[in-house]
Amino acid sequence: MTTSSGDLTYERLLLATGAEPRRLAVAEDSGVPTAYLRTIEDSDRLKDAFAAGGRIAVVGAGWIGLEVAAAAREAGCDVTVFETAELPLLRVLGPTVAQVFADLHREHGVDLRLGTSVSAGDLRGADLVVAGVGVSPRLDLARSGGLAVDDGVLVDAALRTSVPSVLAVGDIASHAHPVLGRRIRVEHWDTAINQAKVAAHNLAGADEAYDAMPYFFTDQYDLGMEYVGHASGDDEVVVHGDLAGRAFRAFWTRGGRVVAAMHANDWDATDDLPSTPGTFHPHPDPSPYRPIGHSRDRWTRPWSDLLVGVGTPQGWRASNSASDTASGSASRRTCARRVCTTRSAAAARAPQCER
Secondary structure, three states, rough: OOOOEEOOOOOOOOEEEOEEEEHHHHOOOOOOOOOOOOOOOHHHHHHHHHHOOEEEEEOOOOHHHHHHHHHHHHHOOOOEEEEOHHHOOOOHHHHHHHOOOOOOHOOOOOOEEEEEOOOHHOOOOOOOOOOOEEEEOHHHHHOOOOOOOOOOOEEOOOOEEOOOOOEEEEHHHHEEEOOOEEEOOOOOOHHHHHHHHHHHHHHHHOOOOOOOOOEEEEOOOOOEEEEOOOOOOOOEEEEEEEOOOOEEEEEEEOOOEEEEEEEOHHHHHHHHHHOOOOEEEEOOOHHHHOOOOOOOOOOOOOHOOOOOOOOOOOOOEEEOHHHHHHOEEEEEEOEEEOHHOOOHHHHHHOOOOOO
């Protein structure tokens, strides 16, 4: 391998070249200052810009775009969001749950313009444009090394590329997930961290499959959400709880198999969601799980009766001992990576959040 410092030889190599934001030419040509969100420095600059108030235009209603819009509105800015799809997050969540996020932002005063393209003229009235139109994996090194590439570096369950001595992780890894049974490429720091741990073992001679489910959370206004798994917009979704009141659990299924689960403002659900994806649901309509009388949703039957988890995010710490059960703490499961100072008031109220 040739570097700026000279040639290097290796026995095993790990590629973790990451991704970079897609540039938005229409914004950069509009004459309005344009920002992207990728680094902590980007975040600090946006925070300073929002503190000054003004008019913010956001292009893209994905996770980045919506979180930026929420932060700008809570700082007192006027916010307009442009999105080509008919709903925000439609490709990820499907129409039922995506509508929740559309309603949420409109109720908080966002001018949400959906199903439309954006022109330079649309942006010229803004004081700042924030582009959230996705990222592109950095694949030049992989291509130059002759690795198999297709929307990412193709890796097997153990994160090995088409050249077994070379592994790849993070944003660039198109991973043959052994639980979901298909390739996924996840652009999230949680996956990058946990794939790197397995890759490190395999670089040292192990042969471990990476079977953890993707995990992420978002906090927008008074809605806190956690999501486990990997669904697409055309998967069937089953919702329990109060969708209109934004306190619910959602399960995405494909061929009777649960491929993703999430909760919104239902913090007891964090005990259950990690063990759900990758399991088979015996009923198209999971009526055995009707909520019973409780201040938060509980299920009339333990999930373990019908759902046997096979993939759990590595960031979760569970209390499952007999002593925990006796003390009533077995239902608590904490995401070890939650940083309370960055989460919304809704999340800060979560009883399982240990500060």
